[in-house]
Amino acid sequence: MKDTYIVPSALIGISIILVQSSVAVALSPSQVEQIGREITVRIVNSQNSSDSGSGVIIRRSGNIYTLLTAYHVVKNTTSGSKYEIITPDKQTYAITSVKRLPDVDLAVVEFSSNQTYKIAKIGDSDKVTASTTIYVCGFPGKTAAISNPETAFFKKGQVNANGAPQRDGYNIIYDSQTIRGMSGGAVLNEQGELVAIHGRADEQSIGEQSQTQIITGLGTTIYSALRQMTKLGVDVGVKASPISTSKTPKADDFYIAGYEKYTQSNFSGAIADYTQAIRLNPNYAEAYYQRGRVRKNGLNETANAAKDLRKAGELFFAQGKSAEGYRSQGFERWILKDYPGAINAYNQAIKINPKDAQNYNSRGNARALSGDNRGAIDDFNRAIKLDANFADAYLNRGASRSELGDNRGAIADFTLALKINPQDVLIYYNLGIAYYNLGQRKAAIENLNQAIKINPQYPNAYYNRGIARSESGDKKGAVEDFTQAIKLNPSYAAAYNNRGNNRSDLGDNRGAIEDFTQAIKLNPNSALYYYNRGAARYQLQDKQGAIADFTQAIRINPQNGDFYYKRGIVKILAADRKGGIADFRQAAQLFQKQGRTAEYQQVMQVIRQWR
Template identity: 45%
Template sequence: MKLNYAIVPAIIGVSITLVQPQIVVALSSSEVGKVAKAITVLIETQNGSGTGVIIQQNGKTYTVLTAKHVIETQAKYEIVTPDGQRYPLDYNTVKKLPEVDLAVMQFTSNQSYTVAKIGNSDDSAEGTTAYVAGFPQVTAAISSTIYNFTDGRITANALKPLRDGYALVYNNNTLPGMSGGPVLNDRGELVGVHGRADEADIETSKINSTVAYVKSGFNLGIPINTFLRLSSQAGVDVGVSPPTAPVATAPKPDDFYIQAGDKYDRGDFKGAIANYTTAIRLNPNYLNAYNNRGLARYNLGDFQGAIDDYNRALKINPKDADLYNNRGLARSALGDKKGAVDDYTLTLKINPNFLYAYNNRGIARNSLDDSQSAIADFNQALKINPNYAQAYAGRGISYYQLGDKNKAIADFTEALRINSNLAPPYAGRGIARFDLGDKKGAITDFNQALRINPNFAPAYTGRGIARFALGDKQGAIADLRKAANLNLEQGNTDDYQQLLELIKKLQQ
């Protein structure tokens, strides 16, 4: 019995004097990188890690600024300085700032460490350069804590902050563990403290259960001016007076943009669209608002509306790789796999190291039965990140479609070794095991997929077929009926009809 028809697509800043004027010169990325590395510290505990930035020296005592949630719970912390020295944190030195996600702490050392230069975060307008440094936490894909430095752009600097003081938004690639790290401008000045990562890199499609890879650029930081205005309450004087707080005379586009992003992260896509639309009305060239409104529309199943937003954004910047990638996803969701491949290819012409675009193109090529080209794409993704579980899963599908079930199982198993909380590789491995005659092993894999995602229709389909093969006709029909109902709820009417026909045959 052929079973992959319903499963494989789913896995897949008038006098003359002799004083020379002071000219502020931007530093190169590598120069800012050296500054960042010298001021950034790792904050480590048994339960994880975070990041901090050295902001003051008083004799042998150094003060570190971080995100409050990094050291929220009293525990045994160590501060690891850029020279690799470890200093135990005396939790009595921790001072948490009120109403914002910021805290300061101290360590004592005879060594000499660089102190951050404080900038003016009010000058960090949309489009200006932003750098973020920190230490990503250890995961299955990251075997050790390694310092990370990324560049990007400020996408919003709101006058009205979100809860906990977050008002800076930037599109840098950040990871868990980098919270508390410095946000620097192109002069190497500290303009913010990073606190929340982009939560929209990966979205699960509600239409076909595939995994879509998108970028919203919604990373959040607390402006350094917020800290300066509250620092006296923490007994910290870094020798810099905060500028006068700006007075809002009218709503800023950035205020609506940041509110939209917050709603997006909470799953209120309709509310996000309304706020993005207001931001665009106030600033018709707000590229990031178009992009993120497109993402919100994508999540609501309005793929054509998403494409319209990406097209408008591309008129503003036709060399934005993220936009082509995201438009490719929407085209793919509409069934235009060839158009999607074209968009991913344009993405890669702009950015040859765009991991997601290789993976997404591989998925689309799998759907076009171009498995060999798909394998080449997944191989490129794995060259960029050898621990990218989704690329192994996608390549496993390619091998399956080419008839090499053993290679498929090996790739699905490797994907699960890296990330055991992915349902599709379990289902994919279950398919391959079934085809090789291991029906009980297949059911075990389908059970694992459903434990992770109880609404994963392909796993019900696979398990139903495996159950029928083992003589459990009633269990098979129950699983197939569940799969049919889920496909109907998710709008997959073709699969729904095919499953109904299959159920009728089993009932005969």
């Protein structure tokens, strides 16, 4: 989501009224929600209603209102797009001015109105810590699930870290499950004070089929924004407290730096930063949780990841955060493939918070992996009922439907997920697989093309596109795809095997044998790889080598009649008539037992010819 920003030559001078109580009194969630809805506006591109976001009213001077938003919400003004403000009373106003604050994803926006609207109270964002409860208020974007997004969403969460700014000036991380369109919305503390502007939400998959998601909110604290303006000599009417003169980074700084490195696939660097955060704060449960996530997702260090998640769970429980504790426990059980254990943990999380859609999504994924796809679909249905804009629940429901053979239903779910999240590589990937399962090779290739366009480092997308290309007759294109899959994952045994098959089809049996040999080195227990190498050796008239490979395939899988049949043919050609007929008889017996009538009749005809 990195944008190229144009720094304006001048900035708007604004005056913000700082209101702080001498005693901080927490309001009820409903009271904070009311405040959020009164100060949050919707920002819409007048030429494209799908291009929308949110903003927060921070000042009124006469009939001029000033609001803050994320710059990426209104950045298209530089290319001529016109935006409008929709206020809480559903009135529409033209934007009269847009100026970006340099070095941060923030913009100051003005509009004119004679109506009276509430102004945000600015809170002390320096006091926001990992123990702070926050609320994010913003308007969802228009999607297939939300066709008329006129009501602001209000999402409760908890701060994970508040530290030094990273890319785009983001310096606060929280676990609120925000969605597209809420960018630029208000981040409020329990006193209903504005402490940050919501920037974006990152959704990161755990596992090949999006088995669960981590949703992380990123924002810019108000004081961070004020300090940027102060450095430029811009009069904002209020001063943030001075930055500590200490140059020693704190745990939160390392946590935020670790998150940034993780998003850039610098997994070792991310682990190093999370380790430093833990060193400075041994009770930093979220740092343990995130380090475990990186170890599993980035480096596939299952044992170390499970250890970190176990520690995170222990700390969450000790800190009275039972829901987070069960979340960690469920993730730990999940990566250890203890799916019943994961289900039990998510059961407990659901008891604590039965309205958390993510818990149902996570339990559904554990059920799917344990083979209970119908139970998984029930959970995904519940998640969608709680959050109609939950793209991953549609994605996962589609995956379970596909597992049950309902590929058309799966495509319907994947299509809905794609409308909500059009840049999700897994959605295109799964659409490609579903179309392939329906025999629609062209549609499969088109969707896998999109998956590769979004993530050109995704080996499975190349692998499956290679299969679809091969079956469409494009053997050379298939070889190219399998080669790319191997380049990205040198241990991809199936890619070597399939490249070998296509090389053989193209007449390159020596190259095919090299590929089958490498596949066997990677997976010496695959009967299929020996069988395929035997077939390629047979094409090169290496009858003894072929017989040796077919024999090894039979040792691994003695119930495959094709192996006996193929070995029988080669034995006959090698002048071993008796051995060949014995193999044919064994193949016929297996075919008959397995109900393969056509193959049985074919082999019996061959036996009569050679008897």
